Amino acid sequence: MHVKSASDRVSEITLQLERLILSGDLAVGDYLPAERALSEQLGVSRSVIREALGRLTSIGLTESRHGSGTRVATPSGREISVGYERLLRNSDVPLEDLAVVRLSLESTIASLAASHRTDPQLQQLAATQAVLVNPRKSLAAHVKADAEFHAVLAEATGNRVFPLMLTPIHDLLTDSRLKTLKRYGAALAYSHHQKIFEAVRSRDASAAAAAMREHLAVNSRHLEAMAAARSKTD
Amino acid sequence: MHVKSASDRVSEITLQLERLILSGDLAVGDYLPAERALSEQLGVSRSVIREALGRLTSIGLTESRHGSGTRVATPSGREISVGYERLLRNSDVPLEDLAVVRLSLESTIASLAASHRTDPQLQQLAATQAVLVNPRKSLAAHVKADAEFHAVLAEATGNRVFPLMLTPIHDLLTDSRLKTLKRYGAALAYSHHQKIFEAVRSRDASAAAAAMREHLAVNSRHLEAMAAARSKTD
DNA sequence: GGATCCAATTGGTCCTACCAATTTAGCGGG
């Protein structure tokens, strides 16, 4: 990648530390040396160290706690999510577009999950369903269970890229999912999930994908309706 | 979004400046006030200003030139891509997994492109095909044309999220694509692309998706073969 | 009018001192 030589110190140091982390010399959760120590070891002022660590933190590679230290953060895709969020605000990407991408990914996920799911994962899915069908649980709990269902499904593909790609999309769509749940109730989501669940349980890949498409179609229609209402008032 | 209150000064200032930029008060290319001026205006030390600006620069919102000043950078979504790329690289996912995700996205892309493509986009596709079928062009040119073909297709969906999701994946798979081109020659890629092209031209969504799946299957088989060879030597 | 040089402006680095959380070690009482 042509990231031009970066003749300034902080960029150098940032790269150096980044390499140190990504090379595996430092595991997730390990503490980096203290800023004053790094300053001496690397032969630059503490300001440079601080700016470098700040940049690493801003891209989610490290996290610092006052008085405690700085350690490498658990990679979670959350930084990517905020990046996407920023881009969304900036370039005004409509949520409908995101929903389309989600539909594409999730139908593949359902299909693959049906082929690769393990029994414990099946139980996890059942657990989220138990929450969703329980009317005594709060709306927030229902939303969480809904998200969990899809997350477990992504896990069950056995392909680690799917969770990484899906997480930020889910985060961005969480609002719309909440509205959909409010509008149509958890019962509908439960019955949809149940159809998917049965297909995954019986390892019927195409049925799982079809059920997923049907499930997400509700959300898409809702988004489109809102978009239409919005454009009317413009 | 629940981005915890961020009690430290630099986070505050970073958010403040970010808001200032994204709200449109500062257009792309505009210069921010000098660090010393910002320091005084916002009532914090220059160190804080510098760290905040550094973070903004590291996520691609601003760019600083020594002696000149700091201005808001042209938004390109590229920073998001490299963020994604970093994450994927970091988590050490097998290329086969990436190829699967790519297949999922690209088949949807082909389908949507068939419905939404414009005539100029069709011409762009044809142009990359002209390069690919020209044996006088270098291998690098062929790889570029191949990448371009898929990029234009992603554009043609009219959904700006697809390019964003696909770009980092393409970047990570560029090596394997090069090897595939070497192994099977540009002619095969050309004929596959041609099938996709015809389907997109005639707005046949399902044919486009099918042709795309067939196209990428070659790549997948190649990757699997390499993975198998690798595991033998382990 | 054009080229050259110089001074003001601006980002980049270093340093030192101090503030504020956190952790750790030590002390004392039970």
Add this chain to the structure above:
DNA sequence: CCCGCTAAATTGGTAGGACCAATTGGATCC
């Protein structure tokens, strides 16, 4: 011996000054 409290050491966070280095813009000179 153990628990709880306190104080010191460690660590990140902020401030502010001094200086270096690149860029810019104007004044000067031809």
